[in-house]
Amino acid sequence: MCPDHIVSIQEAIARASMDARQDSIKRRKSKDLSQPAAAWLSTTRIGGTDGTALSIVLATIGCSHARGISGGCTMCSYLLDGSETPPSGEQIIKQFQNAMSKLEKKQAPLSVKLYTSGSFLDPDEVPIPVREEILLLLAKDERVTEVVIESRPDYVTSKSMEALRRALGTRRVEIGIGLESSNDNIRRLCINKGFSKQDFMDATRVARENDIGVRAYVLLKPPFLSEKTALDDALQTVLDCERMGVTTVSVNPVNIQKHTLVERLWHRGEFRPPWLWSLVELLKRARKEIDSNINIICDPVAVGKSRGVHNCGKCDNIIADSIKSFSLSQSVAVLDDLSCDCLLQWEHVIQHEEFSSLVHTDRHKDRLKSLIAKA
């Protein structure tokens, strides 16, 4: 590929991504800054036994990449969970404490997942003294045996990793990084992610040196790719994750978030979220091909909805349940016997979309509905 043209495409996509965001960041609603953006409990596997996980999304100023002039990622508007006026340090700690109160009556083992819709390690989002205070509070809770945080690789340094390990002692610690794709072209152009595979590998190495695991987020179906290319790329990424020393793979099918470039494409019939069949295929093949010590998890957003990963509408719930059970059991068997009429449609898309370069949207589904209504 000729770099000049590719650079031009990249810049134009970044501008379009920025454009799609418009002033949504400035129009973020002011909220109670002593409450987290979200906090919820779920059942999860913690070191071989079932336990309770608390996921916390702290409301911060939001992801530096999305905030900045780079345009942010083409599919992500999580930073809209954040707040336009930055919360004070005390308020962030208060958010954390309020969320933790959900665990009051829970038994060990507990897992706490600390998200910010950005990077927990970014000092602009969570000032260092606040981070230290939160880690101290976590360290005091003996029930907590696992901590997961999220960060862009920029903030995964020896210093931050050593501090994290020191604060949390012997707990299992994992850091989630949005690798999305191991293909630099796809990550750079289609996603506008703003970091390279090398950046991710460096961050992984530093984390692992401090006995901190890396949870790689793998994106299924960024824009500008056909269903088939997207599936192949996600599978290749999972395989590469194993080689790069990742400890957990989290598969994330693209969903349509507000004020993103992907939403724009979707509105104009130029993007369709991935088929659940693609996701099933990916999970099955990935599980068979990589080391069984690496967990492959998947908890898709808006599954079965037009904005999320979906099939025809008839089989979505059953398949979603199977994927949930796969995430817990890591057993491919639960994905084996799925079937539906729409499988043929998906097979056609896999065969024809790459070739024709046409995004095979669901518009025909609506037309079919009206035809049947008439008949």
Added chain:
Amino acid sequence: MVRFMIRKGHDGPARRGFLHFAEERLETPALLGPASSAYSKIQYCTVSALNESTSGFYMCSTGSLFQEGAISYDIKRANMIYLLPSMTGLSAMPSEIGINYVRAQLPAIPGDQSDRSCFAIRIPSNISDSDMHALVELIKASEITVVAFTFNGENGPPDLRNLTLRSMLPRNVLCIALGRIPPSMLPLLYYVGFDVIDFGYAFEAASRNLRLWGLDEEPVGFGSERRYCSCVYCMGTEKESTDPRTLLEKHNASIYAQVLSSAIHFAANGNLRWFVESKTHASPEAASFLRRIDSSLYSFLEEFTPNHVGTKIPFIGTESYYSPTVIRFREFVARRYKPSDDKKLVVLFPCSARKPYSDSKSHRRFSAVLDRILGNKRDAVAETIITSPLGLVPRELERIYPAGYYDIPVTGQWDAEETTIAAEALVTHLSKFDESVVVIAHVSGGYLDVVRQAEVQIRQSIIYTAHEASPTSNTALAALKDTISDLLDIITLLPKRSTLLDTIRATADFMFGEGAGDCLAPSDASVRGKVYGSIICRVSNAQTCLYSGINGRLSLTLEGGKRLASLGRYWVRFDAPQIEGSSIFAVGVSSADTAIRPGDEVIVVDSNDRVLGVGRSEMSGQEMCDFTNGIAVRIRHKEK
């Protein structure tokens, strides 16, 4: 080396041709589909899916623009076109991404590959006009022979944009239409010059339990009664398969084959446009799509539309009001027709179903009245026939295509659009006559409405002779007779027989533009013959042309060509001292008048503008310049 050769064309931009590979050639237009279908004349595939035993023609996708590493290909493989890497979602993105995407495809061609003709470049719909011009230069310079567009089949702005971009390409590029293309859209794509058409939608539709038809799709398997179909797949008489889904796929695929073969058949007969118009009833979107194409791509469509076809041409729906043939006829009459100075009366008549009008019962009655009352002064009358959708036809041009060949549904009711079209034509027409000329409107009903609508813009006085009864009624004919006889007391008509000369002169102007009549048939020309037979025109004993009453057209003699050459129109420059044989080929044409349409009479000149011969063009003037193969002109007479 892959070469595309256009064998025969011209019912609009549609053409038949061959895509020549090293040893075999693919006949176009051709359907492109999966290898599993017998209807796929060219099969799509991926490099990894190929095995040695596969035969036939292939189109191979080379993956995504974003994949890492070189694209894989097997250049030794015969009969293969490689589709350069894809990028989806572009129609919603700014133009600059589109152009950079196209430019990024070329370097994807492996560096060791000097022959680029087997790689098909993909052009997204979001390319701007100026970027497309640059791209055309790039395509010419890089030996790209095959270009692919992607249609979503919704007849919306992206699909229209594809057609506009396609119209800007060099003529000798093979064009592929990929995407979701319903059977009803196929004739249109063929009409606008697509040579290979993806019928993958047959299989998508089958996967959604849709049975395709020429015009619509039918959901099957939902308990409702199935429509009758006599194909072997629906009758269950095909031996190979009993699986309902496979049979549905085969039925759907067969519909494409059926529609395409019909389109080819109609193109050969000069009726492709009618077939395309008939498919616009598939949906309101399809109808508005053709109208948008007609208005935005007129000059492209018109360039390939012959001036003479010689078969009946039906104008049925409102789409035909703006078909290239019709618009061009109206323009030629408005711009090129010039009445002779001795016309003192204009009589407006309604059209007739029978062509030429003179052969119809009604016009024979009109003619009898004029003959009886005017006798040898009859040629002082400019007879003008009002009609839809051609607007109006001067009597002298009633035999020429399409005036002598069209057919319309006759109800006597005119819609507002056709009334306006005819009224505008009438205003323009009458502005060419002196103010003292009297206009007799021997029309009623919708024709009368046309004159009434035009009236305020007409300078001449108008007398209505049939406004109370049908023009063919005795009352109206008597009124016509009385009116003319009254007028004879006021205006003086010179006794003169000039029907033959008027016809030749008007036809010459119509075919070759203003001044042609003066060149070929000046007032001292000798004309002999019959309008309904043939007319020979001589100037100083040398024949200049022959008029045929069968098709209302002139054929030139060498003398006629020499006389006409001074106008600087309809010339083809041929780089040789003289013409050998009975035709000249595009490769020998150095330049040509871009006004030349397929089937036109043309004058072949050398580099010093010396006339070498006259003949009939086989392609448009632009094509003669662009093509390096094919017959450009069939020679009728040449300098020996």
